[in-house]
Amino acid sequence: MDFIGFIKTCSSFLIACLLAVGVQVFFFSPISPDILEFPPASSSSQQLFPSNSKLQEVIKLGEGLVQSEDVSVDKMGILYTANTDGWIKKLHRNGSWDNWKWIDSKAGLAGITTLAAGGLIVCDLEQGLLKVNEDGVTLLASQVNGIKIRFADNVVEARDGSVYFSVASTKFGVQDWYLDVLEAKPHGQLLKYDPASQETSIVLDNLAFANGVTFSPDQDFLIVCETWKYRCLKYWLKGQMRGKMEIFIDNLPGAPDNINLAPDGTFWIALLELTSRRLKYVHRSKALKHLVATFPGLVAQVHGIYTKAMVAKVDRDGKIIKILEDPTGKVMSFVTSALEFQGHLYLASPGFLIASLLAVGVQVFFFSPISPDILEFPPAYSSSLKFPSNSKLQEVIKLGEGLVQSEDVSVDKMGVLYTSTKDGYQIVQSKQEMEVCISVCQAPNADSEMLDLLEAKPHGLLLKYDPAMEETSILLHDLFFANGVALSPDQEFLVVCETWKKCKEKTEIFVDNLPGAPDNIKLAPDGTFWITLLEDSDQIDGKFTKAMVAKVDRDGKIIKILQDPTGKVMSFVTSALEFQGHLYLTSPAYNFMGKLPL
Numbered sequence: 001m002d003f004i005g006f007i008k009t010c011s012s013f014l015i016a017c018l019l020a021v022g023v024q025v026f027f028f029s030p031i032s033p034d035i036l037e038f039p040p041a042s043s044s045s046q047q048l049f050p051s052n053s054k055l056q057e058v059i060k061l062g063e064g065l066v067q068s069e070d071v072s073v074d075k076m077g078i079l080y081t082a083n084t085d086g087w088i089k090k091l092h093r094n095g096s097w098d099n100w101k102w103i104d105s106k107a108g109l110a111g112i113t114t115l116a117a118g119g120l121i122v123c124d125l126e127q128g129l130l131k132v133n134e135d136g137v138t139l140l141a142s143q144v145n146g147i148k149i150r151f152a153d154n155v156v157e158a159r160d161g162s163v164y165f166s167v168a169s170t171k172f173g174v175q176d177w178y179l180d181v182l183e184a185k186p187h188g189q190l191l192k193y194d195p196a197s198q199e200t201s202i203v204l205d206n207l208a209f210a211n212g213v214t215f216s217p218d219q220d221f222l223i224v225c226e227t228w229k230y231r232c233l234k235y236w237l238k239g240q241m242r243g244k245m246e247i248f249i250d251n252l253p254g255a256p257d258n259i260n261l262a263p264d265g266t267f268w269i270a271l272l273e274l275t276s277r278r279l280k281y282v283h284r285s286k287a288l289k290h291l292v293a294t295f296p297g298l299v300a301q302v303h304g305i306y307t308k309a310m311v312a313k314v315d316r317d318g319k320i321i322k323i324l325e326d327p328t329g330k331v332m333s334f335v336t337s338a339l340e341f342q343g344h345l346y347l348a349s350p351g352f353l354i355a356s357l358l359a360v361g362v363q364v365f366f367f368s369p370i371s372p373d374i375l376e377f378p379p380a381y382s383s384s385l386k387f388p389s390n391s392k393l394q395e396v397i398k399l400g401e402g403l404v405q406s407e408d409v410s411v412d413k414m415g416v417l418y419t420s421t422k423d424g425y426q427i428v429q430s431k432q433e434m435e436v437c438i439s440v441c442q443a444p445n446a447d448s449e450m451l452d453l454l455e456a457k458p459h460g461l462l463l464k465y466d467p468a469m470e471e472t473s474i475l476l477h478d479l480f481f482a483n484g485v486a487l488s489p490d491q492e493f494l495v496v497c498e499t500w501k502k503c504k505e506k507t508e509i510f511v512d513n514l515p516g517a518p519d520n521i522k523l524a525p526d527g528t529f530w531i532t533l534l535e536d537s538d539q540i541d542g543k544f545t546k547a548m549v550a551k552v553d554r555d556g557k558i559i560k561i562l563q564d565p566t567g568k569v570m571s572f573v574t575s576a577l578e579f580q581g582h583l584y585l586t587s588p589a590y591n592f593m594g595k596l597p598l
Contacts, residue, residue, distance in 0.1 A: 029290040029293050029294050030176070030179055030293055030294070031179050031182055031183040031289065031290070031293045032183060032185070033182055033183050033184055033185075033286050033289040033290065033293075034183070034184040034185055034286075035184065035283070035284055035285075035286065036181070036184035036228065036283040036284070037283075037284070038230065038274075038275070038280055038283065039230045039250070039251040039252075040251075048320075049320065049322070049323040051325060051327050052323070052324065052325050052327075053325065053326060053327060053330075054324040054325060054326075055309050055310075055311070055324050055325055055326035055331065055332055055335070055347070056326050056330050056331045058331055058332065058347060061091065061095075061346075062081075062089070062091065062097050065089065065097055066081055066083060066089060066097070067083055067084045067085070067349075067350050068081035068082055068083045068084070068089075068109075068112075068337075068348045068349075068350060069082065069084075069108075069109065069110045069111065069112075069258075069336050069337065069348060069349075069350045070082060070110060070111045070112045070154065070258055070336065070337045070348055071112070071337055071339045071346050071347075071348045072112045072113050072114045072120070072339065073114065073339065073341050073346075074114040074118075075114075075116075077093050077341075077342070078090050078091065078092055078093070079091040079339075079341070079346060080100070080112055080114060080120060081112070081348060082109035082110065082111075082112040082120075082122050082123075083109060084108045084109070084350050086102050086103045086104060086105045086108070086109065087099050087100075087101075087102050087103075088100050088101045088102070088103065088109070088112070088120065088122065088132060101132050101136075101137065103122070103124065103130065103132070103137055105124050105125070105126065105127065106126050107124070107125035107126035107173065107174050107175070108124075108125050108126075108174065108350070109122055109123065109124055109125065110122075110123040110124075110125050110152065110153050110154065110174075111123040111152070111153055111154030111155045111165065111166075111212075111213075111258070112155070113155050113156050113157055115131075115157055116157065116159075116161075117161075118133060119131060119132060119133030119134075120132045120133070121140070121155050121157060121163055121165075122155075123152035123153055123154060123155050123165060124152065125151060125152065125153075125173070125174040126150070126173070126174075127139060127142060128140070128141050128142040128143070128148075128149040128152050129141040129142075129149070129152055129155065129163070129165055129193060129200075140163070140193055140195075140198070141165075141191070141193050141200040143200070144189075144191055144200045144201070144202060145202065147170070149167055149191070149200075150167075150169075150170070150173050151167055151168045151169045151170070151172070151173055151174055151177075152165055152166070152167055153165070153166045153167065153168040153210065153211055153212075154166045154211060154212045154213045154258055155213065156213045156214055156215060156222075158215065158219060159219060161195050161196070162192055162193070162194055162195070163192070163193040163195065164190065164191070164192050164193075164203065164213055164222060165190075165191055165193065165213065166188065166189070166190055166191070166207075166210035166211060166212070166213050166224055166225075167188060167189040167190075167191060167210060168180065168188055168209050168210055168211060168227075169187040169188060169209060170187045170188070170189060171183075171187040172187070177209075178302075179293055180209055180228075181209065181227075181228045181274060182283070182289045182292060182293050182302075183289075183293075184208075184228065184283070186206040186207055186208045187206075187207075187209075188206075188207030188208060188209050188210030188211075188226070189202055189203075189204065189205050189207060189210055190202075190203040190204035190207065190210055190213070190222075190224050190235065191203060203235065204224065204233075204235060204245065207224065207226055207233070208226040208227065208228050208229040209226060209227040209228050209229075210224055210225070210226065210227075211224075211225040211226070211227045211256060211257050211258065212224070212225040212232075212256060212257055212258035212259035212260075212269070212270070212337075213225075213259070214259045214260055214261050214267065215261060216261070216265075216316065217261065217265045217316075219237060219238070220236065220237060220238040220239055221234050221235060221236045221237055221238075221241075222234070222235045222237055223235075223248050223259055223267065225256035225257065225258070225259050225269070226256070227255045227256060227257065227272070227274070228255060228274060229250070230250065230251060230252045230254070230255055230256070231247055231248075231249060231250035231251070231252060231256070232247075232248040232249050232250075232252075232256055232259065232269070232318070233245055233246070233247060233248055234246050234247070234248035234318075247318075248318045249314055249318035249319075249320075252269070252271060252312065252320075253271060253310065253312070253320075253323065254271025254272055254273055254274075254310045254312075255271060255272045255273070255274045256269050256270070256271060256272075257269075257270040257271070257272050257335075257336045257337065258270050258336055258337040258338070260337065260338060260339045260340070262313070262340045263340060263341075265316055266313055266314060266315050266316065266321065267313070267314045267315075268311055268312075268313055268314075268338040268339070268340055268345065269311065269312045269313075269314060269338070270310075270311050270335045270336050270337050270338050270347075271310040271311060271312055271335075272310075272334055272336075273307055273308055273310075273334075275302055282302050307329055307333060307334075308325065308326060308327050308328065308329050308333065308334070309325065309326040309329065309331075309332040309333060309334050309335045309347075309349075310323065310324070310325045310326075310335070311323070311324050311335055311338040311345070311347070312324075324345075332347065332349060334349055335347045335348070335349050336348055336349050336350060337349075387558070387560070387561040389563060389565050390561075390562065390563050390565075391563065391564060391565060391566075391568075392562040392563060392564075392596070393547050393548075393549065393562050393563055393564035393569065393570060393573070393585070393594070393596065394564050394568050394569045395596060395597075396569055396570065396585060396594035396595060396596045397594070397595040397596070397597075398592040398593075398594065398595075399584075399592060399593040399594070399595050400419075400591075400592055400593050401591060401592040405587075405588050405589070405590060405591050406419035406420060406575075406586040406587075406588060406593065407420065407520075407574050407575065407586065407587075407588050408420060408520055408574065408575040408586060409575050409577045409584050409586045409593065410577065411577065411579050411584075415579075415580070417577075417579070417584060417593075419586055419593060458477075458478040458479055458480045459478075459479075459481075460477075460478070460479030460480060460481050460482030460483075460498070461474055461476065461477050461479065461482060462474070462475045462476035462477075462479060462482055462485070462494075462496050463475065476496065479496065479498055480498040480499065481498060481499040482496055482497070482498060482499075483496075483497040483498070483499045483518060483519055483520060484496070484497040484518060484519055484520035484521035484522075484531070484532075484575075485497070485521070486521040486522055486523045486529060487523060488523070488527075488554065489523065489527040489554075495510050495521055495529065497518040497519065497520070497521050497531070498518070499517045499518055499519060499534070509556075510556045511552055511556035511557070511558070514531070514533060514550065514558075515533060515548065515550070515558075515561065516533025516534050516535050516548050516550075517533065517534040517535075518531050518532070518533060518534075519531075519532045519533070519534055519573075519574045519575070520532050520574055520575040520576070522575065522576060522577050522578070524551070524578045525578060525579075527554055528551055528552060528553050528554065528559065529551070529552045529553075530549060530550075530551055530552075530576040530577070530578055530583070531549070531550045531551075531552055531576075532548070532549050532573045532574055532575055532576050532585075533548040533549065533550055534548075534572055535548065535572070544567070544571045544572035545566070545567045545571055546563060546564055546565050546566060546567050546571060546572075547563065547564040547567065547569075547570040547571060547572050547573045547585075547587075548561065548562070548563050548564075548573070549561070549562045549563075549573055549576045549583070549585070550562075562583075562596070569594070570585065570587055570589075570590060570594060571589065572587055572589065573585045573586070573587050573594070574586060574587050574588065578598065581597065581598055582595050582596060582597055582598060583595075583596040583598055584596075
């Protein structure tokens, strides 16, 4: 083949490829686009509200647990999130999270609102509108006028029990949401569900990606966000304007996602950056829109919602009064919902976690799980000269390494040692080996033990169980973190440890001013007692750096102290049991049991 022929062949091939691409783009494109002109940047808002980094100051809540589109709060102050994994999670006032209800959602969950009568309404991005309560999940609305609801987005309940919710697009599902933006044709709806008739009706149609929905304080109008129009609409429910629609706010500095009513009658709007500034020209060309829509890999290069976070506070008249930002996406690169509750702004994003902002003092005093007293620790142990620091506990022999993480240890009359471990199993030492024994016991949840110390109030009990009567009674109450319990050799008295009071008590003090906070106590074969001691940690997280065990005689006098002063082998010990000339040491922080020759 000569050179000219080769060029002609290549040219024909290239032309054929270009024609094939052209046919693919224009005949198989999933969109029928219009030109989209983004509103110009508002010079007045830029002057009144210069860029700030306020959203970089958020407190992270539920890190690793929560990825939610929206957040709501009930009358008890419990916050709810509907998450991308189908779980509805509760944030309690004490800061703990619960997996409350799970929904078998194939597309994920979006908007959520709490109901006055209890329970929740949730937008499922595939199924429609769901009601969730303690009894389970009920599908309320899956179609309107015979057409499937495929992109229910946000929801709010009226005082009369009616439920208003938005449908972002009747053409595209959540996985193809950006195609709705590229097409730039109004496929959104505002729907109303009547719980009395169980019917769903269309309130507004032809909305530009209908998103957040909320009421005015007196519910005389409703606001619905049009995301790619950068505006929010007002729909009148009462008065002379009833049934009419007008613009509430337009030319926003970002595309509105969800909107929530604030306690002061204003509104919080989460704002997205729909596209990067350098790629706005794509939305001005139908050909480029077809090209991007045909090749999904290009879509991610065009939309820019993951670059910065922004929320705006707007008054009743639609005037911006505050803007909060994370301009570089350092902490949160986009926010989809902002809910103000008791002085805090709770921010949700399906790509991140719930975060809270503002008025830390309000959070501390209204949400604190404790009602604290002042705690005065006793002075340093005065007899320390008699028992100089030693490293005796560094001589322990490790037993059951890799198996044991236990709080306590006991031995039966056959010489078999038992430990109850963190994973809910019992570990048994039989003869010379450590064996795993199946057990029905479950390890306790002690996540809040530090709160008892911080509150410094006596909540502990000493109880007695009578196996003959199968009854339990209270022997002592108002104990300061009641911990280890042991009987005297002749069982004429019982010793119970009060951990953060550093004393042992029945009706009188057995020993006080200990060199550490007592954990468990065990009777030794010679009639003395072994007490494990926790150091006074200087760290706020309560991490320990040294282990200590004290031997105390029948009169409460310390006669021996064993230590690992640097935490080289064990940084803390919770139980010490003497058996056949050895001291067996346990700690839930270690995967072994210590055995120390005496």
